[in-house]
Amino acid sequence: MKSKGYMAFLVGGALRDLMRDTQPRDYDVVTNASIEQIRLIFRNSKTIGKRFPIVHTYFAGDVIEISSLKSDDAEDVGESQRELLVADANLRDFTINAIYYDIRTFEVIDPLGAIKHLEEKVLVPIGDPYERFREDPVRMIRAVKLSERHGFTIEPELERIIHELGDTMLEIGPGRKYEELTRILLSDYAVEVVTRLRNLGVFRFLWPAGESLLAERGPAILEQARIPVPVHYSRGSFSKETHMKLWLGLFMLSGHQPGTSGKYERAVLDDFLDPLGMPFRNPVVDCLVCLGQLMAQKGAFGGMPLNGEVSNLVEFYVGYFDPKLSHQLEQFHKHHASAKKGRSRRPGEKGKPSGGKRPRGRRRRRRRPAK
Missing domain, CATH: 3.30.460.10 (Beta Polymerase, domain 2)
Incomplete structure (x- = not known):
């Protein structure tokens, strides 16, 4: 510049x-x-x-x-x-x-x-704090983060204003809510920030299902979900893998029992996340269906395709949260590998031809150009 x-x-x-x-x-x-x-x-x-x-x-x-x-x-x-x-x-x-x-x-x-x-x-707000926080309610979250992460004091009067304006969180767009909350949950100070936001009456407007989850299970669940997540970055933001593993862990730690219907899993996951605008939901839904099949011990596994992204999520969950599913997961991979090998053969082909070469098909006669 x-x-x-x-x-x-x-x-x-x-x-x-x-x-x-x-x-x-x-x-x-x-x-x-x-x-x-x-x-x-x-x-x-x-x-x-x-x-x-x-x-x-x-x-x-x-x-x-x-x-x-x-x-x-x-x-x-x-x-x-x-x-x-x-x-x-x-x-x-x-x-x-x-x-x-x-x-x-x-x-x-x-x-x-x-x-x-x-x-x-x-922390001293610039101008009228009512006006500043109504202008951009995320500033209230920023105040709490500055206090809990860097030790800045929020004066009692400012705390009162934040509590009074908590419902303005409803005005924040779904995508921005999701980004702000994800950054908090992946930080070392997640428990402190979320606890303070709850005490100020703000968090319930930011993520209602999360408020219910923490009231029932306590804030320790946030650390359970965060610690095993590998934090990777892509162009300055958290990677897709990091996003998916964090929210998969939180969802399963909430006590969800996955089924084998993708439509059902999507609906329940959407309710859990509402009103957060989380992207990357499809791989998480496919992972939940896989986990439902593993838990049900279905030998055929519903014939569900398993790509590398979904496989990575399944292995992450089983490895960190439910090692008892390791045997079923091994059988799942064997089934998938066998099905893939079978699909790679031509219909009616029983094996490789002698010499390991494919039989040559009939050569098509070239048409002469019209005179």
């Missing part, structure tokens, strides 16, 4: 963590370039979000998030750097996320006096 003549500032969590001698997990950059101009500079990128669009750029497997400096005034052309940063800072969530680092001058810029809050480890 700098080499193209644009302003560029490191901002948000990365700068906050660096100032606290903590290794950042990701990096956010803001610039006076537009989203379209950012995309022209970084070809290997994509735009995420509609209301608050950001550009994901990829470097050696890492993702850098770049956004345009925000302003309430659309006519910001000609504004000074100071005015742009103040306008951008006033539209952020908490003061500790509104500190900027200028890569040209190596200067830390603090337009809202947030360094004091950073040193005191206190």
Whole structure:
């Protein structure tokens, strides 16, 4: 950005963590370039979000998030750097996320006096917290994560407001709810964050089935589901395998007894996840049907096709959660291998011809071209 003549500032969590001698997990950059101009500079990128669009750029497997400096005034052309940063800072969530680092001058810029809050480890919302949380209810989740993961204090009045606005979680889209919750559940601080969200009356609006599950089984079930899941990344996000194994484990730990009907399994899984917009459901459903067949010890296994993705999920579940099914799983693989071998032969073919060569078919006569 700098080499193209644009302003560029490191901002948000990365700068906050660096100032606290903590290794950042990701990096956010803001610039006076537009989203379209950012995309022209970084070809290997994509735009995420509609209301608050950001550009994901990829470097050696890492993702850098770049956004345009925000302003309430659309006519910001000609504004000074100071005015742009103040306008951008006033539209952020908490003061500790509104500190900027200028890569040209190596200067830390603090337009809202947030360094004091950073040193005191206190969360101070920018502007009216009612307005900020209604504008984007995910900010309430972010407040709890900052408190439980980094030790920032949420003042009693702010806790009261979060409790009062808990039902605004219903306004968050299914996909965003799923992404936020999955990130929490795969973290080392999942139990602490979820427990705090429940105590604040927020979690039941985020994932109703999860609220019932935790009320019945306790928060330890979250660790049971998370610990065996291999955390892999794909272009800065959790891999498909990681997503599927986490939610398969949670679903089965909830006490679900799988059957052999894909339609039934899909309906029950959908009820469990509602209103979370989880992708990748089909392999999980196929895995549940396989597990239902294993538990029923059906010798024919319903003739169900078993691809590598589903097989991986089945082996994961059996290996970590139900080793008693190991023998049935071995028989399942033998059946599948035998069925596959049988399908590879031609109808009526009893074995290889002598010499191991296929019999040659009759050669077709070539038609002469018309005169």
